[in-house]
Amino acid sequence: MSASIPALVYFSSKSGNTHRFIQRLGLPALRLSAEMDQLPFPQSPYVLICPTYADGEGRGAVPKQVIRFLNDPERREGILGVIGAGNRNFGATYGLAGRIIAQKCNVPLLYTFELAGTDTDIARVRAGLEKLGRHPCSTAA
Amino acid sequence: MKDMTETKIPRAINWNRLDDEKDLEVWNRLTVNFWLPEKVPLSNDIPSWATLTDHEKQLTIRVFTGLTLLDTIQNAVGAPSLMPDAITPHEEAVLTNIAFMEAVHARSYSSIFSTLCSTKEIDEAFRWSEENPHLQAKAKAILDTYAPGNDPLKRKIASVFLESFLFYSGFYLPMYWSSRAKLTNTADLIRLIIRDEAVHGYYIGYKFQRGYEKLSEAEQQEMKDYAFGLMFELYGIENQYTEELYDELGLTEDVKVFLHYNANKALQNLGFEALFPPEVSEVNPAILAALSPDSENHDFFSGSGSSYVIGKAVATEDEDWDF
Numbered sequence: 002m003s004a005s006i007p008a009l010v011y012f013s014s015k016s017g018n019t020h021r022f023i024q025r026l027g028l029p030a031l032r033l034s035a036e037m038d039q040l041p042f043p044q045s046p047y048v049l050i051c052p053t054y055a056d057g058e059g060r061g062a063v064p065k066q067v068i069r070f071l072n073d074p075e076r077r078e079g080i081l082g083v084i085g086a087g088n089r090n091f092g093a094t095y096g097l098a099g100r101i102i103a104q105k106c107n108v109p110l111l112y113t114f115e116l117a118g119t120d121t122d123i124a125r126v127r128a129g130l131e132k133l134g135r136h137p138c139s140t141a142a
Numbered sequence: 143m144k145d146m147t148e149t150k151i152p153r154a155i156n157w158n159r160l161d162d163e164k165d166l167e168v169w170n171r172l173t174v175n176f177w178l179p180e181k182v183p184l185s186n187d188i189p190s191w192a193t194l195t196d197h198e199k200q201l202t203i204r205v206f207t208g209l210t211l212l213d214t215i216q217n218a219v220g221a222p223s224l225m226p227d228a229i230t231p232h233e234e235a236v237l238t239n240i241a242f243m244e245a246v247h248a249r250s251y252s253s254i255f256s257t258l259c260s261t262k263e264i265d266e267a268f269r270w271s272e273e274n275p276h277l278q279a280k281a282k283a284i285l286d287t288y289a290p291g292n293d294p295l296k297r298k299i300a301s302v303f304l305e306s307f308l309f310y311s312g313f314y315l316p317m318y319w320s321s322r323a324k325l326t327n328t329a330d331l332i333r334l335i336i337r338d339e340a341v342h343g344y345y346i347g348y349k350f351q352r353g354y355e356k357l358s359e360a361e362q363q364e365m366k367d368y369a370f371g372l373m374f375e376l377y378g379i380e381n382q383y384t385e386e387l388y389d390e391l392g393l394t395e396d397v398k399v400f401l402h403y404n405a406n407k408a409l410q411n412l413g414f415e416a417l418f419p420p421e422v423s424e425v426n427p428a429i430l431a432a433l434s435p436d437s438e439n440h441d442f443f444s445g446s447g448s449s450y451v452i453g454k455a456v457a458t459e460d461e462d463w464d465f
């Protein structure tokens with residue numbers, strides 16, 4: 002079945018929470034990091050997973066490297082949806098990067114989780130991605 | 143032989159040469175977060191305070207003196223004790239910011255007290271905090287780890303547990319009041335503290351991970367066992383503290399779930415896996431909503447929540463976007 006699961010692209014900084022989430026999810030995924038010069042190019046439609054790095058007002062919530070990635074129309078074209086990450090203790094800006102990307106790219110915000118995610122988050126995201134693979138159109142709300 | 147007491151002069155700090163980009167990232171977040179309790183109109187809570195029963199008032203003041211003690215420890219001992227272990231000069235600078243904000247936190251509880259309570263009530267609660275065995279036990283467990291000569295990474299473990307776990311038996315109460323539309327200005331102030339603690343726990347946990355990755359496999363195992371052992375010890379104390387405080391209001395079970403959830407997050411800040419399974423860590427949605435108002439949880443996958451409603455349009459106009 003995994004052939005129908007959409008590809009994954011994710012950002013994770015050196016604190017590595019999102020990376021640990023992806024490892025536990027156990028699905029192939031392309032990583033974006035602040036240190037890289039050459040951005041990866043996804044070969045098929047993908048879901049983007051992105052943590053939040055806002056200041057107190059919500060500015061800068063989406064990491065610069067993710068903005069650079071999405072600024073390229075060819076890379077942006079394949080985005081199916083976004084999953085936001087963060088920490089609820091940041092209050093009103095919890096998971097803000099996911100909301101901003103959804104709005105900017107006009108794709109659904111599929112899910113939001115905290116830090117490296119719980120086992121429940123992993124199960125829900127895996128099931129959701131499988132469903133998305135089977136009925137790709139149903140997300141075009 | 144050089145004189146052992148030779149004065150060591152630090153190198154002037156150059157923020158244009160960073161050894162670790164995280165130092166500047168976190169410094170920036172902490173400085174824009176800066177706030178003082180005067181910013182929050184606490185006196186608007188006076189009518190709401192009057193609706194609480196005497197027992198609820200006493201509980202609230204006691205919980206806040208417990209939080210004051212933790213902030214005092216982190217201000218006077220915790221953050222300063224991490225400074226000699228700092229790897230970069232920028233890390234030391236970030237720690238001084240953390241230490242100062244802990245003093246602001248401790249000070250802001252007194253602002254709440256002077257706005258809402260009588261001197262007699264305040265004095266009673268501080269006396270309680272000095273005598274409460276559970277509160278004293280958790281303070282002691284942390285302070286023992288902070289002691290000079292102790293392992294720098296163990297100090298960071300204790301610090302992350304204080305920042306990301308021990309506060310939460312106390313933070314529960316203002317979030318609970320806020321979910322019932324009580325003491326909402328006080329809750330606004332507490333949310334500012336919670337946001338600061340999130341950055342503190344993140345940063346100290348991040349520095350822990352940088353040290354941990356340099357250890358041998360055997361040393362890593364020993365360190366991890368230490369972390370889980372300390373978590374168990376603190377969790378045992380927190381359970382008793384929670385029962386003593388919250389039994390009368392019937393909230394103990396709800397608070398314990400909140401403890402599990404936060405213990406898991408504290409361990410994740412250290413780069414470790416969660417300890418408590420999801421069944422006992424699913425926090426009351428009203429409390430989650432109180433923690434992050436206006437950031438409704440989206441679960442498009444399982445179909446809960448209407449559709450992908452995008453929240454209030456906040457700051458989407460970052461200049462880096464080309465579209």
Ligand SMILES: Cc1cc2nc3c(=O)[nH]c(=O)nc-3n(C[C@H](O)[C@H](O)[C@H](O)COP(=O)(O)O)c2cc1C
Nearest residue numbers: 013014016017018019052053055087088091095096
């Ligand atoms: C400087 C800074 C700012 C942050 N701001 C937010 C925020 O506004 N909202 C949020 O939900 N999380 C925020 N976070 C938390 C991170 O999104 C969270 O720790 C995430 O798991 C980091 O992912 P990574 O370790 O894969 O880079 C912030 C973290 C840092 C260090």
Ligand SMILES: [Fe+2]
Nearest residue numbers: 213243244247
């Ligand atoms: Fe604090």
Ligand SMILES: [Fe+2]
Nearest residue numbers: 216305339342
């Ligand atoms: Fe703190």
